[in-house]
Amino acid sequence: MIEGRIHSIETFGTLDGPGIRYVVFFQGCPMRCKYCHNPDTWTMQGGTMMTADEIIAGYKKKEIYYKNGGITATGGEPLLQLDFLIELFQKAKAAGIHTCLDTSGITFSKDKEEEYLQLSKVTDYVLLDIKHVRSNDHFELTGKDNKAVFEFLSFLDRQQVPVRIRHVIVPSITLDKDSLIELGKALSQYKNIKELELLPYHTMGVAKYQELGIPYCLKGIKEPSNEEILEARKLVLEGFRQ
Numbered sequence: 001m002i003e004g005r006i007h008s009i010e011t012f013g014t015l016d017g018p019g020i021r022y023v024v025f026f027q028g029c030p031m032r033c034k035y036c037h038n039p040d041t042w043t044m045q046g047g048t049m050m051t052a053d054e055i056i057a058g059y060k061k062k063e064i065y066y067k068n069g070g071i072t073a074t075g076g077e078p079l080l081q082l083d084f085l086i087e088l089f090q091k092a093k094a095a096g097i098h099t100c101l102d103t104s105g106i107t108f109s110k111d112k113e114e115e116y117l118q119l120s121k122v123t124d125y126v127l128l129d130i131k132h133v134r135s136n137d138h139f140e141l142t143g144k145d146n147k148a149v150f151e152f153l154s155f156l157d158r159q160q161v162p163v164r165i166r167h168v169i170v171p172s173i174t175l176d177k178d179s180l181i182e183l184g185k186a187l188s189q190y191k192n193i194k195e196l197e198l199l200p201y202h203t204m205g206v207a208k209y210q211e212l213g214i215p216y217c218l219k220g221i222k223e224p225s226n227e228e229i230l231e232a233r234k235l236v237l238e239g240f241r242q
């Protein structure tokens with residue numbers, strides 16, 4: 001039986017997929033988003049080794065809460081532990097549990113299409129984080145370009161897996177008229193997008209950087225206002241309609 005390296009589990013998640021969710025944070029992420037509020041999930045060294053059965057057993061203990069929810073795999077980057085994620089979701093589906101994957105899609109590769117096909121058959125919903133629509137800006141923000149992200153979105157579209165797009169609004173980085181319109185235009189090509197969620201950048205993770213001794217690159221950038229988020233949404237939708 002495969003074991004997964006798990007950072008932590010939240011038993012009452014309300015933000016990461018439909019309903020109330022059992023949220024499993026995977027350890028390890030290849031990205032280095034400047035605004036990441038979970039830098040403690042980056043390394044593959046920490047966490048606890050767990051089997052899929054142990055995770056499902058934890059879910060079952062509080063099953064009554066999750067009637068309209070299910071299990072969400074987040075991180076870190078769950079796709080880094082692809083074989084374990086497939087096993088977890090296969091077992092969840094066999095037990096009648098709704099499955100949701102929260103990912104940046106960055107590890108998607110055609111070489112592993114067979115595994116991704118298996119995963120898509122047992123994934124009910126995907127929360128796909130698009131960090132920046134422009135590849136060079138994506139690289140600047142995260143340390144990786146966004147080619148794999150859009151390839152993963154196309155793959156999910158072909159497999160008819162419904163997706164909620166998540167995009168963090170950071171003043172002076174993603175809060176930019178042209179790139180928001182461009183994002184809307186890019187998204188309009190996909191039929192599987194069900195929701196768009198624009199998340200305000202926040203500074204709640206800064207203390208973790210201090211604890212870990214990692215420099216925080218976005219010092220001085222303010223959190224966006226509600227009005228700015230609404231305006232950003234309008235711009236993405238404007239691009240979508242063009």
Ligand code: SF4
Pocket residue numbers: 029030031032033035036037038039041075076077104
């Ligand atoms: S993809 Fe997520 S976990 Fe990884 S660095 Fe970015 S925000 Fe953090």
